[in-house]
Amino acid sequence: MDIKDVNKAPYNPRKMGRSARRGLETSIEEFEDISQITINKRTGNIVSGNHRFGILCDTHKKSNLELTHVKDDRFEITIKSGGTTGFYARVVDWPLTKEKTANVVANSGLISGEFTHEVQVVLKDIAIDLDAPLFDNLRLDEMIIDLDLESGLSLDDDDCPLPADFAEADLDKKEEKVDLEDTGPERLLQLIKVSVPEDIKDEVKRDLLEYLAKQPYYNDITVV
Numbered sequence: 001m002d003i004k005d006v007n008k009a010p011y012n013p014r015k016m017g018r019s020a021r022r023g024l025e026t027s028i029e030e031f032e033d034i035s036q037i038t039i040n041k042r043t044g045n046i047v048s049g050n051h052r053f054g055i056l057c058d059t060h061k062k063s064n065l066e067l068t069h070v071k072d073d074r075f076e077i078t079i080k081s082g083g084t085t086g087f088y089a090r091v092v093d094w095p096l097t098k099e100k101t102a103n104v105v106a107n108s109g110l111i112s113g114e115f116t117h118e119v120q121v122v123l124k125d126i127a128i129d130l131d132a133p134l135f136d137n138l139r140l141d142e143m144i145i146d147l148d149l150e151s152g153l154s155l156d157d158d159d160c161p162l163p164a165d166f167a168e169a170d171l172d173k174k175e176e177k178v179d180l181e182d183t184g185p186e187r188l189l190q191l192i193k194v195s196v197p198e199d200i201k202d203e204v205k206r207d208l209l210e211y212l213a214k215q216p217y218y219n220d221i222t223v224v
Contacts, residue, residue, distance in 0.1 A: 013119035016112075017199030023111030031098075034106045037077070037089040040099045047092065047099050048106035056085055067091075117206045120145055145210055 016024070027034070037049030046053050056065065060079055067075040067089060077087045094102070105111070123144045127135055135141060194204050 011118070011122055013116050013122050014113045015116050015199070015202070016114075017197070019199075020111050020113055023105075023108075027102075027105050027111060031102045031105065033090065034102050037087060038102070038106075039089055039091045040094050041091050042093050043096060043099060045099060047094075047102050049089075052087070056087060060085065114200070114203045115143075115206070116202045117209075119143065145206075145213060 034048045037053055038047040039045070040047050056077060064080050065085070066078055066080050068078045070076050070088070073091050075089045075091055077085045077089055079085065123140060127140070127144070130140075194201060194208070
């Protein structure tokens, strides 16, 4: 395959703000690729991929595994009796402080970007074709917001009075009142207004919607 044929996935429901991107760039400059299983030969410790290595050991037994050199600092984790685990490892030679720093960075969610509300579209697509137990075991079910959320919200001001400081001039600016019975999360996300940095706006709105949908008073909310 030629690299010219490689593209970023157009459906990728994850975005990265400027600060997260700077963090990832610094990590790559300092540690190169630590997204794979990385082993520090100076200490024998796994820098990243501790849990993946643990599962490999549980599945195949550590005594049945070996590191087979491929090239430079790259090794394949193979089975002594023959066969492969499908995993590769990178072996580095770092002082303990660098190892610990890389371990923390490899597990940091602050430089890995964040999901946008588009993840709900992707989840809905894969839920149709993916085996249900697999969907649940991967904990994808815990990420999904029902795209068919329904609510019998009353739009009467008496049921949901406006704040005392809501100026009359603001009432004139209202473009619509939304009946949530026919409105899904994607439309609601467009309607929610928040004052936060642009690179986290979608994530904040998604979190708000997810939180509100779980509350007992959800059916008493009016969206204007």
